């Protein structure tokens with residue numbers, strides 16, 4: 001299990017963004033992390049994938065553990081080696097390379113492993129197989145999101161950290177991405193799903209956390225969050 005306990009994160013030595021966050025991501029689950037703009041969701045993902053440094057951020061208190069072992073001092077490539085892989089918000093594909101080249105960049109495997117991994121990704125996202133030679137920058141928004149997810153899946157991670165995969169996508173594509181996340185979980189990858197689309201996230205997650213100004217304000221099974229009056233009003237847009 002991946003676990004965060006009492007985590008505090010500060011940017012530029014002074015701006016405190018996480019204020020004692022605790023969260024658990026049990027193996028085999030989809031866990032939703034919800035919260036409005038600026039709550040600190042991306043910051044938590046950066047802490048989990050070792051990317052705080054790049055943004056002048058620092059963990060000042062608390063810990064992150066994988067199967068009970070502390071991992072919050074590890075570098076991004078070590079965390080990838082342990083099976084923790086993040087799909088960045090905004091997708092960050094290599095626009096000038098082809099779909100297939102983007103997938104190759106995601107793999108840290110032998111040629112044989114590469115073929116198998118690519119086949120798995122193409123089975124999951126047939127549209128990428130159809131467009132394998134297309135230049136990534138010319139794909140639609142939904143296809144680019146699939147490519148970013150496919151690239152992360154090339155190394156068969158234990159944990160996939162998704163930062164707002166539904167951002168900017170039409171409802172039909174959001175549904176498709178949602179179904180794909182379920183398939184990814186069913187194939188054995190545990191998912192931490194950061195979303196502003198609470199409806200989408202809670203419809204597939206087992207458990208959800210709501211982060212507000214750096215603190216977890218709700219921590220409940222997804223079915224209970226969907227029924228909660230405040231959640232319905234503030235996050236699901238139902239009065």
Ligand code: ATP
Pocket residue numbers: 011012015017035036037038039040041042043044055056057
């Ligand atoms: P969003 O949905 O807008 O991405 P979020 O919940 O993911 O929001 P974060 O991106 O983690 O929130 O940002 C939380 C707070 O930290 C914001 O106030 C933001 O301005 C601040 N912040 C983020 N990155 C940095 C940085 N590199 N230096 C200073 N402050 C930062």
